[in-house]
Amino acid sequence: MKQLFDSGLELAVESDFIYFPLLFDPDIEKEIQAVFHSGENIGQFNEPESKTVIKIEDNYFVKGFRLDALVKNFEAIDPHSYQTMKNECFRRYQLMREVDGMILDGNLRTILFQVMPHFIKKNKGLNRKKLSDEEMLDLIGQKINIPDSYYQEAKTFTDIEPLKEILKNIGNQPPCPELPGNGLTSGRNLQDWFRNAVHTKVLADEVDRITTSLQVRQQFSRIKPERIATLLYIADSGALELDGFGFIRKNAGRKEYHVYKHSGDYVLKDYYGRNYLFPDCRVAVSTYMPSKPFVMEKYKHPFLLEYKSGQEICLKHFNPPDELTAQRIIDALEEGLTALRYGYDHRRRNGYHSLDKLWVHIPTIDFDDYRI
């Protein structure tokens, strides 16, 4: 489309259709002469709905496509250009970043305000209560260096007037700019019309999103800007690690996460009472499928089948949850960590592998390098 509009061609508009200059060869010329000079065929060209070729100022133009259909289907016709124009429109209305969507991300809120307080306690000693949402955000704000730009953004975020203004403007705007009138027109004029039409469509499509954004921002208007900055930073980066607990976004589009907890170093005994020091690893649970807890790093353990990353931990009585809740994430993580640290029985040599060598001809994992 860009090439067409930038070509400098003189185009024509007739009955909402765009007409292109007709290209010639001898056969086409004969056909055109026949059509325009014989009374029999003129009829079909005079009917407004079926004008295939029109003549304006001695120039012939051939029918192209409906202009409003182009606007309507532009997203499918040229996704890249549509995205560019959409971004341009968002920049114009300061809607560039989808922070509202991120903040509305249910999984993130569950992890942040329900799972995380279980693993991170502020007060040590006997007085160990769970942290509230605000305390959790304050704690994260203290422990993590949040860039200044997020504090600026938090101020903008709580200012809901621009969004109200946009919604008001969208309400006042026609659904599609008026189509160019019949007659000759330049590619530049059509390009301006087309850009406005696409922007109007983008805003109309985004009305729901802007309305939701407004509601979210109204909810957050009473919260301190520092806490909003922390939340914006986490929503934007999609990952956080604090005191051995963390999460990482694995699929930005679907807003799915791996929630993990570090096991720390621990010691296991073999059949003969010899100690083996196991290094730290991250035991994780994913939010997008009800799976067993797994180790994120390349790791070996009697409860892991191989020596590689992403292996599920062997748990005998563990049923993967059908529905994901904060409690189930907590349970799965604790089950996984407990299994690694305390699940191996040196007398029974349970699991896939034994810590001490059994001298049987079965390929197994060797743990001698962990022996202390």
Next chain:
Amino acid sequence: MDLLKHIKNNRAKQKQKKPIKRDVFNQISSIVRQYGLKENFLDIFDTVENHFTVKRLGVFRIRVKKPGITSIFSLVEKEEYDLTRSIIHKADNPYLVFAHSPEEILWCKSLYRLNPALSAEKLRRYHFETLFLHECAKRNRMKTNPSNAET
């Protein structure tokens, strides 16, 4: 040959692949587009013919024919179409289809007047200016010594 065989032969001939023949419109319109020729080319066409003489050209030179890039089915804008038709109308000779450049379009009329019986192979391979000079040289040789003239 019986009727059945005749029909079979005819059908076999119809099924054979036939090469696309050079079309003078496609050839000239491609040159017009490629070189961006405008209406003033027709003025040059009218005036330049008188200048094509051996004396004016001076020494005999061999020009290399440029490889032609021709569309098989050429579609052009109205102005280009009108110009193409005018060139074809003005030149009006069978050599035009072998022209690969505007210069050769200018040469083709003089060449055709000098020798209308040149083979397609020669026209395809050699620049029209070279052919023109060659024909002139041949004619001069015939005038001076008719018995040694080349065929």
